[in-house]
Amino acid sequence: MASTYTRWIYHGEPMEDTMIENTGHRGEQIDFTADVNLNEVEEADPNEKIPDMVRELFTSEAGRRKKSMFAILLEEMKQELYPGAAYSRFSFVVKLLHLKSFYRISNVAFTAFVKLLADAFPHCSIPTSYEEAKKLIRALGLGYNTIHVCPNNCVLFRKNYAAHDVCPVCSASRWKDKDGRKKIPEKVLRHFPLIPRMFASKEISELAQWHKLKRNAVENELNHPTDGEAWKAFDTKYAWFAQDARNIRLGLATDGFNPFGKMNSSYSRWPVFRIPYNFPPWECMEQSKFIMGLLIPGPLCPGTDFDVFLEPLIEELLDLWKGIPTLDALTDKSFDLHAAVIWCIHDYPALSTLSGRVTRGYYACVRCDKDPCSRRIRNKIGASFQGTIHGGKKNGLTERMKDVKS
Structure with missing residues (x-):
């Protein structure tokens, strides 16, 4: 469905007697009380309102109109790949990155592929490397911060531990190849900042x-x-x-x-x-x-170390609370x-x-918390014979268990 489909004329909404400014290049007005060819409306470009969206993103500064980075990016999205192309430059790059991810193409292979496309079609505005293609996505705010993690999930190598090569808790190495020139981290946490x-x-x-x-x-x-x-x-x-x-x-x-x-x-x-x-x-x-806030790496469930990975997210939420x-x-x-x-x-x-709370054994019930109504029956844990459900009314299960006990 087109993002600019604001008047539901195909779903029963009537044409009201209103004057709406056309968002095209001429700035002329259209009277919707006149006869309208619905076939022409269907063929209209759904991106006609993009200039209005860009205009909304201008900010005032000392009496001047200044473009934000997001507004500049939206204008970049309107750049044609080549005259008369079905794709814009931005949408074409996004399609390429999607194919790379879907078919698990390596970064080196992707760079060689886009470089060949750029050489074969010099009139097209195609990035020549994987890093150049990712710059467009980062500008949109879809990028992430990489944070190295201790292999045993002890600490995140950030702030005071940013320059450490070994974990200060378990002394595990931060890198896969400690003696190699190209340092590859053992484990990486992806943090996606929540920008307002x-x-x-x-x-x-x-x-x-x-x-x-x-x-x-x-x-x-x-x-x-x-x-x-x-x-x-x-x-x-x-x-x-x-x-x-x-x-x-x-x-x-x-x-x-x-x-x-x-x-x-x-x-x-x-x-x-x-x-x-x-x-x-x-x-x-x-x-x-x-x-997306975090992408916590494997191979195993973080378990009780989950709070270590939540550190950047919690700091961000505390700033938003203030x-x-x-x-x-x-x-x-x-x-x-x-x-x-x-x-x-x-x-x-x-x-x-x-x-981090217990969800099994005697303290499995979240509502009971520190006052559980559970009792061990041989090697199993079940409801207490003397227990009652919340509100003071006895549970039918408790009554049946009393019959079993007698």
């Missing part, structure tokens, strides 16, 4: 405030996370946070997966995603709205953007990995 670019577009800025400004609440209906008790309790405890609808509520999701096949259990990676819940339900659950100066494109004013994690989404085994 969410309010660079007027449309996204408006969506981020939908939950408070445009949502129609219905009593006794749960149609958005704002209707939940957790959201309401958070707003009650931190009223200053709830006053500004632009402050972001995040969900944290993680789980391990096998990148080399479903049946391969010898290697796994752990991605950590951040999900913004300010958007409407049909937007916040879109995969395109998920924000507030980061951000420009709101909707109002063209600066404000302090705050964010908080109010949910974690994972299965029960991952709960133990992420939080």
